[in-house]
Amino acid sequence: MTLPVDAVARLRLIRTDSIGPVTYRQLIARFGDADTALRMLPDLARKGGRALVVAGAGAAEAELAALDAIGATMIFIGTAAYPALLASQETAPPVLSARGDLGLLERPAVAIVGARNASAAGTRFARTLAAELADHDLVVVSGLARGIDAAAHQGAMAGGTIAVVAGGVDVVYPPENAALMAEIAEKGLIVAEQMPGVEPQARHFPRRNRIIAGLAAGTLVVEGAPKSGSLITARIAAEAGREVMAIPGSPLDPRAQGCNLLIREGATLVQGAADVIEALSAFGGGPQLGLRFKAAEAAPLYDDLPADAGDAERDAVAALLSPTPVAIDEIVRLSGLPAPLVATVLLDLELGGGLVRHAGGRVGLA
Amino acid sequence: MTLPVDAVARLRLIRTDSIGPVTYRQLIARFGDADTALRMLPDLARKGGRALVVAGAGAAEAELAALDAIGATMIFIGTAAYPALLASQETAPPVLSARGDLGLLERPAVAIVGARNASAAGTRFARTLAAELADHDLVVVSGLARGIDAAAHQGAMAGGTIAVVAGGVDVVYPPENAALMAEIAEKGLIVAEQMPGVEPQARHFPRRNRIIAGLAAGTLVVEGAPKSGSLITARIAAEAGREVMAIPGSPLDPRAQGCNLLIREGATLVQGAADVIEALSAFGGGPQLGLRFKAAEAAPLYDDLPADAGDAERDAVAALLSPTPVAIDEIVRLSGLPAPLVATVLLDLELGGGLVRHAGGRVGLA
Numbered sequence: 235m236t237l238p239v240d241a242v243a244r245l246r247l248i249r250t251d252s253i254g255p256v257t258y259r260q261l262i263a264r265f266g267d268a269d270t271a272l273r274m275l276p277d278l279a280r281k282g283g284r285a286l287v288v289a290g291a292g293a294a295e296a297e298l299a300a301l302d303a304i305g306a307t308m309i310f311i312g313t314a315a316y317p318a319l320l321a322s323q324e325t326a327p328p329v330l331s332a333r334g335d336l337g338l339l340e341r342p343a344v345a346i347v348g349a350r351n352a353s354a355a356g357t358r359f360a361r362t363l364a365a366e367l368a369d370h371d372l373v374v375v376s377g378l379a380r381g382i383d384a385a386a387h388q389g390a391m392a393g394g395t396i397a398v399v400a401g402g403v404d405v406v407y408p409p410e411n412a413a414l415m416a417e418i419a420e421k422g423l424i425v426a427e428q429m430p431g432v433e434p435q436a437r438h439f440p441r442r443n444r445i446i447a448g449l450a451a452g453t454l455v456v457e458g459a460p461k462s463g464s465l466i467t468a469r470i471a472a473e474a475g476r477e478v479m480a481i482p483g484s485p486l487d488p489r490a491q492g493c494n495l496l497i498r499e500g501a502t503l504v505q506g507a508a509d510v511i512e513a514l515s516a517f518g519g520g521p522q523l524g525l526r527f528k529a530a531e532a533a534p535l536y537d538d539l540p541a542d543a544g545d546a547e548r549d550a551v552a553a554l555l556s557p558t559p560v561a562i563d564e565i566v567r568l569s570g571l572p573a574p575l576v577a578t579v580l581l582d583l584e585l586g587g588g589l590v591r592h593a594g595g596r597v598g599l600a
Numbered sequence: 601m602t603l604p605v606d607a608v609a610r611l612r613l614i615r616t617d618s619i620g621p622v623t624y625r626q627l628i629a630r631f632g633d634a635d636t637a638l639r640m641l642p643d644l645a646r647k648g649g650r651a652l653v654v655a656g657a658g659a660a661e662a663e664l665a666a667l668d669a670i671g672a673t674m675i676f677i678g679t680a681a682y683p684a685l686l687a688s689q690e691t692a693p694p695v696l697s698a699r700g701d702l703g704l705l706e707r708p709a710v711a712i713v714g715a716r717n718a719s720a721a722g723t724r725f726a727r728t729l730a731a732e733l734a735d736h737d738l739v740v741v742s743g744l745a746r747g748i749d750a751a752a753h754q755g756a757m758a759g760g761t762i763a764v765v766a767g768g769v770d771v772v773y774p775p776e777n778a779a780l781m782a783e784i785a786e787k788g789l790i791v792a793e794q795m796p797g798v799e800p801q802a803r804h805f806p807r808r809n810r811i812i813a814g815l816a817a818g819t820l821v822v823e824g825a826p827k828s829g830s831l832i833t834a835r836i837a838a839e840a841g842r843e844v845m846a847i848p849g850s851p852l853d854p855r856a857q858g859c860n861l862l863i864r865e866g867a868t869l870v871q872g873a874a875d876v877i878e879a880l881s882a883f884g885g886g887p888q889l890g891l892r893f894k895a896a897e898a899a900p901l902y903d904d905l906p907a908d909a910g911d912a913e914r915d916a917v918a919a920l921l922s923p924t925p926v927a928i929d930e931i932v933r934l935s936g937l938p939a940p941l942v943a944t945v946l947l948d949l950e951l952g953g954g955l956v957r958h959a960g961g962r963v964g965l966a
Contacts, residue, residue, distance in 0.1 A: 355852055482848030482860055485871035486721055494848055497869045505851035505860055 237308060242294045243268035244310055248328045249289035249297070249429070250275070252587060258328040260581050262312065279585045281548075286585055300430045306333035306403050315339070320448040323474055324595070327427040327445065331403035334423035338394050343373040344514060345450035345471070347443075347464040348382025349457040349489055356457040356489065357381060359481065361389035363456070366507035368393020372514070375450045377442060378411055378418070382456045382464075387418055395422040396449065400442040401434035402426055425449075443467040452477030452514050454504065458492035465492045468501065477513050479504045543579045547571055551579040555589070559596035603674060608660045609634035610676055614694045615655035615663070615795070616641070618953055624694040626947050628678065645951045647914075652951055666796045672699035672769050681705065686814040689840055690961070693793040693811065697769035700789035704760050709739040710880060711816035711837070713809075713830040714748025715823040715855055722823040722855065723747060725847065727755035729822070732873035734759020738880070741816045743808055744777055744784070748822045748830075753784055761788040762815065766808040767800030768792055791815075809833040818843030818880050820870065824858035831858045834867065843879050845870045909944045913937055917945040921955070925962035 238244065247268050248258055265271040272288065279286030301307060309315045309330045317339040320326050332339075346364055348356065364374045364386040374390035376383040378397040387395045397418045399407065403426035406412045418424055427441060428434075434442075443466050447453050453471035455478075458464035472478045478501040483490020497503050502513045550569045554560070562580065566573045580597055583589035590600045604610065613634050614624055631637040638654065645652030667673060675681045675696045683705040686692050698705075712730055714722065730740045730752040740756035742749040744763040753761045763784045765773065769792035772778045784790055793807060794800075800808075809832050813819050819837035821844075824830035838844045844867040849856020863869050868879045916935045920926070928946065932939045946963055949955035956966045 355850070359852065481851060482856070482863065482869070483850050484721070484853070484856070485847060486725065487850070490848070490850070491871075494869055494871055497848065497863060498875075503848070503860055503863045503869070505857075509864075 237298070238310055238313060240268050241298065241308065241310065242291055243272050245294040245297060245308070245329065246289045246291060247271055247275075249294065251287065252585060254591060255325045255328055256591060257581060257584055259311070260577060264578065264581070275585065278582050279587075281582045281586060286587075297429055301331055301333075301403070304333065304404050304430075306331055306424075306430070307336070308332070309336070309339075317449055319343075319451065320445065323444070323448045325444060326448060327441075329427075330445075331426045331428075331430060332423060333403050333419050333425075335394070335421070336423065338373050338396050338423045339449070341371065341373045341394065342514070343375045343396065343450045344510060345375040345446045345453040345467065346382065346386035346456060347376055347446065347453065347458070347467050348386075348455055349459065349462065349464065350379050350381040350383075351489075352381035352385070352457045353487075353489055356481075357385045360385040360456045363454075363507055363510070364389030364395070365393070367510060368395070370507065370511055372511075375446050377446055377463075377467075378407075378415060378424075380408055380410065382458075384411055384414055386456075387414060387422070391417065391421055396425060397422065398425045398442050398445045398449070399434070400426075400428070400438035402428050402430040402432040404430045405433055407434050439463055440466060444470050447471040447474060447476060450476065452479055452510070454479040454481070454510060455493050455496060455501075456481045457483070457489040459488070460492045460495050462492055465496065468496055472501075477502065477516065479510060479513055481505070543575055543582070547575055548579050548582070551576055552583065555583075555597065555599050557599045559590075559592040559598040561594070561596050563595070565597070603664070604676060604679060606634050607664060607674065607676065608657055609638050611660040611663060611674070611695065612655045612657060613637055613641075615660060617653065618950060620957060621691045621694055622957060623947060623950055625677070626943060630944065630947070641951065644948055645953075647948045647952060652953075663795055667697055667699075667769070670699065670770050670796075672697055672790075672796070673702070674698070675702070675705075683815055685709075685817065686811065689810070689814045691810060692814060693807075695793075696811075697792045697794075697796060698789060699769050699785050699791075701760070701787070702789065704739050704762050704789045705815070707737065707739045707760065708880070709741045709762065709816045710876060711741040711812045711819040711833065712748065712752035712822060713742055713812065713819065713824070713833050714752075714821055715825065715828065715830065716745050716747040716749075717855075718747035718751070718823050719853075719855055722847075723751045726751040726822045729820075729873055729876070730755030730761070731759070733876060734761070736873065736877055738877075741812055743812055743829075743833075744773075744781060744790075746774055746776065748824075750777055750780055752822075753780060753788070757783065757787055762791060763788065764791045764808050764811045764815070765800070766792075766794070766804035768794050768796040768798040770796045771799055773800050805829055806832060810836050813837040813840060813842060816842065818845055818876070820845040820847070820876060821859050821862060821867075822847045823849070823855040825854070826858045826861050828858055831862065834862055838867075843868065843882065845876060845879055847871070909941055909948065913941055914945050914948070917942055918949065921949075921963065921965050923965050925956075925958040925964040927960070927962050929961070931963070 261271040309332050311328050360382045368390040373394040374386050375396045376386040378399050403424050447467050447470040453468050455464045455468050468478050480493035480496040480501045482503050504510050554565050554568055566576050627637040675698050677694050726748045734756040739760040740752050741762045742752040744765050769790050813833050813836040819834050821830045821834050834844050846859035846862040846867045848869050870876050920931050920934055932942050
């Protein structure tokens with residue numbers, strides 16, 4: 235796969251502190267390309283009130299070289315190789331490291347996630363189900379964790395599986411899944427948001443979960459506690475309008491509590507591959523299912539952000555901010571300013587370190 | 601409890617062959633009372649083309665005496681003692697034999713049904729759940745079968761339980777539940793549609809199931825096969841607009857298949873008493889739940905049936921009938937006759953033995 239000619243410039247933007255997924259996409263939208271955005275960054279940051287340390291070209295080149303050395307590559311958002319369903323998410327990673335069969339990203343996928351401390355029956359069930367779904371040409375996405383995740387990858391190995399890891403694409407975690415990870419790199423695909431070499435930390439796992447949910451037409455939970463990461467993944471899938479499915483279990487089985495809760499909340503109860511395929515058909519399966527994916531809708535972005543905002547607009551927006559997060563829509567409404575102009579002011583403030591973005595399109599003072 | 605003064609006349613109508621629940625209610629609606637209907641019956645039957653054998657007064661008096669001898673009584677539809685929710689069903693039994701605490705029929709009830717060959721865990725679960733629901737002043741209705749039914753009755757014994765039996769109110773079935781049945785007669789209530797002394801037969805069980813579903817604000821299935829009687833009861837409850845609930849289980853557990861299927865079809869997944877109470881609150885619980893039952897709606901009946909129909913109308917309706925069941929609505933539409941007049945003709949034909957009523961308000965030639 236060929237990287238875009240401005241890969242280094244894109245990566246420098248992406249790896250610069252305080253440039254998150256939303257900001258990256260807004261910078262590209264505002265300035266047209268990464269090189270221009272890079273040139274404008276110091277000026278923007280000054281307006282926001284602090285000096286910005288832009289990631290260096292050397293570090294970006296080193297990161298690309300490190301991936302190349304292990305046969306991995308980078309997939310930038312806005313390029314053809316970037317998976318369409320994931321791109322439709324507002325917080326989609328601006329770049330993914332990927333190691334293995336990139337063609338898997340073009341096929342319909344289902345996520346199978348669940349408890350690390352899964353029961354023997356649950357583990358076997360996940361493996362069998364994943365194999366059956368792979369037989370139906372569905373790619374199985376999971377998180378390479380112990381228990382259900384590992385079983386799902388194993389079951390789908392022959393048909394196609396994608397492991398989304400919390401750390402770098404080259405970092406083995408958990409240790410007992412080293413051989414599995416190597417096999418997936420060879421027969422399937424490993425995907426990571428973090429830079430190569432990054433050891434996974436607690437805060438990386440929820441970020442990993444949003445990628446799992448974002449890549450798949452639907453997320454299926456096989457065993458899980460009510461407050462587990464698996465349920466977070468399922469809820470992200472639900473918020474993204476994807477199909478959410480769960481395997482039921484006895485109320486007496488603690489591992490079934492999360493799944494039963496999801497079903498009570500509206501998830502589809504599934505008992506086997508046929509139920510999963512039926513549920514995904516409603517969403518829109520793949521060509522092998524005789525169905526079509528819905529065209530992935532572009533995430534809400536401002537295609538044409540104004541290059542600059544005046545002091546009056548900046549002051550008007552700043553006056554509406556406090557440490558308590560507030561919806562951007564609310565700021566637009568209260569300020570009476572056009573939404574693209576508000577976005578530009580917020581971008582300036584963010585790059586200046588004065589603004590923090592919160593979930594659900596809300597912002598607050600840092 | 602005092603029987604209505606015309607109890608014998610009512611019972612003679614009810615016990616006459618080819619007078620089913622719908623016909624009984626239509627006869628009362630057409631003629632105003634049982635005595636008048638009894639007098640008109642031979643004439644009606646002649647119009648229908650055959651002689652009708654009306655049940656004798658002696659047999660009716662003997663049935664009442666048999667019940668009296670065991671401390672049981674009869675509850676006729678249209679009297680204050682008849683449970684309102686059941687009366688709202690078109691096919692509600694015209695009379696119930698009842699033995700025990702009739703006051704239980706006035707309280708909000710939940711049905712708990714399930715497999716006869718229940719697991720130990722399922723049986724214990726049903727018993728505990730029934731006890732908790734009884735503690736919340738819900739009467740627990742079930743069918744006195746082995747397994748889940750028996751456990752539900754046992755759990756709710758102190759708070760209040762109603763056993764609906766398939767045979768006569770005085771007939772012990774199944775034999776191993778003899779002691780349980782005696783205890784329910786003493787502390788709870790036994791209800792039967794069949795005459796005393798009638799041994800339960802296969803065709804009585806579906807009829808029993810509709811009474812279980814009809815008495816309760818909601819029906820909960822604890823373990824059950826996809827084609828079991830428990831699922832039939834649940835579907836009757838759903839058709840009657842009652843709450844349908846099921847305890848989930850692993851796809852690997854055959855006893856959970858029916859429950860999981862119900863949940864897929866829209867039943868509420870419940871894991872304990874709190875979930876049941878929440879579900880019933882949506883339906884409208886009892887005063888103890890701080891809620892009200894919706895006023896039971898009268899079943900669709902013709903309050904004012906014409907006493908007679910002309911030959912032309914009779915021929916027009918008869919011409920539309922065949923052995924293939926057809927909806928009465930369809931006959932009304934095709935004949936262009938008023939619905940009450942069609943009902944009168946159908947009643948005459950039925951009493952004459954030429955018509956059979958089928959499920960869903962459909963009729964066909966006998």
